[in-house]
Amino acid sequence: MRPGPALRAALVCALALGALTACSAELDADDVEYAGDYSSHSPLAVVGYPSRDTLGITQQVVWRIADGKAGELAALGDDRQDNSATRKTAENWITAFRTGAAGRVTAEFYDEGSYRQTVVLYLHDTHQIKQLHVLPVSVDRGTAYRVSMAEPDPAEATAVAPWVPKTPGELGSKSVR
Incomplete structure (x- = not known):
């Protein structure tokens, strides 16, 4: 049984969201580290x-x-x-x-x-x-x-x-x- 167009679109969105979330988590960790360094130094x-x-x-x-x-x-x-x-x-x-x-x-x-x-x-x-x-x-x-x-x-x-x-x-x- 093949998924319908609506289910395929939902799967594509879920995969894209997952990929974007994984990338933003990496960026957020760098941003958090930088912010911590920046705020704790002159x-x-x-x-x-x-x-x-x-x-x-x-x-x-x-x-x-x-x-x-x-x-x-x-x-x-x-x-x-x-x-x-x-x-x-x-x-x-x-x-x-x-x-x-x-x-x-x-x-x-x-x-x-x-x-x-x-x-x-x-x-x-x-x-x-x-x-x-x-x-x-x-x-x-x-x-x-x-x-x-x-x-x-x-x-x-x-x-x-x-x-x-x-x-x-x-x-x-x-x-x-």
């Missing part, structure tokens, strides 16, 4: 022109440093790099910048982010500056953004490049190297 001020992806990963870096979550911070690193160096870099960044990352932070995004975007974090409460490189990497489903984390030496992790201005916006978000 807002990130932004100078320059980040993409959605470079802004998103930069926020996560600041949040993971502030929370002292070395494993989660290291997971944001470029997986083409040495895992032990990435983990040590994450630990160095947390040791050096945790207090500042928990307070007011401005992220200045230099140049454009299709190849690599330089981001300078200004940690206002501690008067520290941290330079990051955010880069796109190929993954199974396209492109993801990761952070270069190759600073296993604590002195290297806290060094500030000579071109980096002392305050956000001095160079108009254009690097001069």
Whole structure:
């Protein structure tokens, strides 16, 4: 016995609703995680022109440093790099910048982010500056953004490049190297 047109339409609707519900549940979990992170941290001020992806990963870096979550911070690193160096870099960044990352932070995004975007974090409460490189990497489903984390030496992790201005916006978000 074949189902009638009304029953077929009801089945199609039920399947579509089920598929949409499954997709929205995944999105809702990401949204809930983001909202939890966002509401439990100071807002990130932004100078320059980040993409959605470079802004998103930069926020996560600041949040993971502030929370002292070395494993989660290291997971944001470029997986083409040495895992032990990435983990040590994450630990160095947390040791050096945790207090500042928990307070007011401005992220200045230099140049454009299709190849690599330089981001300078200004940690206002501690008067520290941290330079990051955010880069796109190929993954199974396209492109993801990761952070270069190759600073296993604590002195290297806290060094500030000579071109980096002392305050956000001095160079108009254009690097001069």
